[in-house]
Amino acid sequence: MTRRHDRSLNAVVIVGASLAGYRTAQALREFGFRGSLHLVGEEPHLPYNRPPLSKHYLARTSDESSIWLATLLELDALDLALALGRTAVNVDLCARYVELDDGERLAYDALVIATGARPRLIAGLTETSRPPSVHTLRTIEDGRRLSDVLLPRPDGRPTDVTVVGSGFIGSEVASTSLGLGAHVTLIDSGEAPMSAVLHSEMGHVLACRHRQAGINLRSNATVREIMVDSAADGGISTEVRLANGESLAADAVVVGVGVTPTTGWLQASGLQLDDGLVCDETLQAHEGVFAAGDVTRWGPPGERGRRLEHWTNAVAQAEHVAHNIMAGPDATPFDNIPYYWSDQFGFRLEVVGEPPAGCDLDFVWGTPQAASLVALYRKGNDVLGVVAIDARHQMVAVRRAVRGASSWASALDAIAW
Ligand SMILES: Cc1cc2nc3c(=O)[nH]c(=O)nc-3n(C[C@H](O)[C@H](O)[C@H](O)COP(=O)(O)OP(=O)(O)OC[C@H]3O[C@@H](n4cnc5c(N)ncnc54)[C@H](O)[C@@H]3O)c2cc1C
Structure with a gap:
């Protein structure tokens, strides 16, 4: 593919070295981009796949190597300037550079923002105030930590796990925890799991399957607070208190109540933010600035647009962004019928x-x-x-x-x- 554009395209910077960021880099090379390509990622790891984190990686039925999106050799072949463990802190849209946490500036002709999303916590908890028995699941480190506590305890007693939120990730964590021998309570603020997204009848189909598998499913239940105290045996006791006054004791609590797009670092950039980075139908947020993956809210100008948090959407958007960067003024709207899957029970x-x-x-x-x-x-x-x-x-x-x-x-x- 030959680039058609009045501005030369020598340097592309991609922020976010995960699924959407990596796939954009790969597609740019496939489409013939030969200029400099920076891939900046806050995590210290090579790009990896998140779906296994709630499935076989959490269950320890596969090792870590199965989750990498690419080997070092494959990354080398893309001729990338790979900056891992580095965080982008700002974008200057006029001077066209991205600033990193150590002050380095990366000049770009095209910038791709693929910074994904981070788990939400329940009210009253923050990432820094979160007790160690309260988990979220987004990164390899989260997966390792959670996997360690799900295994039966040294005295043979099964782990008591309370999962807050019965969306896709909550349901998958509940399923995998059960498979590891844990006692699992799943707290659902609605009438049935995923009924708001999949229809109430499908929610009831899933609720039946959860219960048949052995999950203690609590529907229409809201968490008021999570209390952590020292236990008599010297460990930590964690209690999930529900709005109806009930208290549930747990060894581990997993909060799966959705995610917030990672746009904090763009606050001062002048880009439009609204539960995601706002883009037009071509996935462009500003001249030369594109977005792909979970962070992207896209749609026609004047409409709020939509944002999806699925693997195939991240891949399709990454490929489309690479296409549009190469197409210049001939950029086309992103028009893709979503597909997603979930493995549970x-x-x-x-x-x-x-x-x-x-x-x-x-x-x-x-x-x-x-x-x-x-x-x-x-x-x-x-x-x-x-x-x-x-x-x-x-x-x-x-x-x-x-x-x-x-x-x-x-x-x-x-x-x-
Ligand atoms: C446990 C789990 C299970 C899932 N299972 C499924 C499934 O079964 N089916 C399905 O369709 N989808 C599933 N998903 C969703 C899918 O994994 C996501 O849609 C996908 O990861 C989105 O990719 P992304 O690259 O947009 O964002 P992310 O994967 O979130 O990656 C964004 C990257 O950007 C980095 N970053 C953020 N800010 C900065 C910054 N300022 N500077 C540098 N780097 C930064 C982050 O550290 C991260 O590495 C699952 C997700 C999780 C967490």
Whole structure:
């Protein structure tokens, strides 16, 4: 691909050396960019995959090498200036440079912001005031720490784990903890896990599966506070206090109540921030400044746009940003039907599309009680998404059809259930 632009493109700086940042670098080289390429990452590690952190990495059924996105050799082949363990602290949009924590300035012709998101905590706790028995899960270090406490205790007693938040990560942590022999309580502020995102009927399907697996699922429960004290045996006792006055004792508490996009370092930059970095449809936040992955809020000018926190979205946006950097004035809108998955309690949940609130759910293959099922999200006659449990062949067909079709309706016509 040859770059078409009136401004020369010699230097690209990418901030965030994880999935979206690494994939952007890789795609830029694939598309023929031969200039200087900086990849700056706050974490000291080579780029790695986060999904295993709540699955086989947490369960210790695979070793650390399985989570790297690239080997050193593969990174070398990209001819990157790799700055790991370094934090970007500001951007000067006029002079076009990124400033790092040690004062170094990296000049750019194009800048890609791929700084992802960080876990939220519950009210009253901050990253610095968080007691050691209260966990979040985003990094390798979080995964290691949590994995250590999930194993049965030296006296053989199972670990009591309370997971706050029954979204994708909370449910996966609950599932993996159970697999490691822990007693697991899952606190869900809604009527059923993931019902706000996947529809209440799907939420109830999942609630049944959680309970059948052995999770103590507490629906419509809100955490008031988490109290930590010294225990009689010299250890730490942790109590999760619910709004209804109940107290739950735990050896470990995992907070999985969502994430906040990492945009604090951009506060003084003049870029527009609104629960993410605001970009137009081409994923551009400002002339020469692009965003990819969990940090990105994109949409047409004047609209609030949307932000997604899924692996495939980060990859697709990274590739699109690389394409648009090379395309210059011929940049195209990012238009991708979302797909994501979650592995929990021995089954795979897959979703294609973005089901809006208030849509109907129509089971077209299997039933809510069946081991495998496929259901469509509909509003009137329009199909807006597909959700499936353990229906990999059907979902491969759905994704293939969606990629090749002009509309949902024609995509679904191509599939025989
Ligand atoms: C435990 C877990 C399980 C998941 N499972 C699934 C799944 O099953 N399916 C699915 O679709 N998705 C899953 N996801 C979501 C998926 O991993 C994310 O969507 C993806 O990691 C987003 O990639 P990203 O590069 O945008 O952001 P991130 O992965 O968050 O990376 C951002 C990087 O930028 C760095 N950074 C931040 N600020 C700065 C700065 N100022 N300077 C330099 N570097 C900075 C951060 O340290 C980080 O390394 C999971 C996520 C987690 C945490």
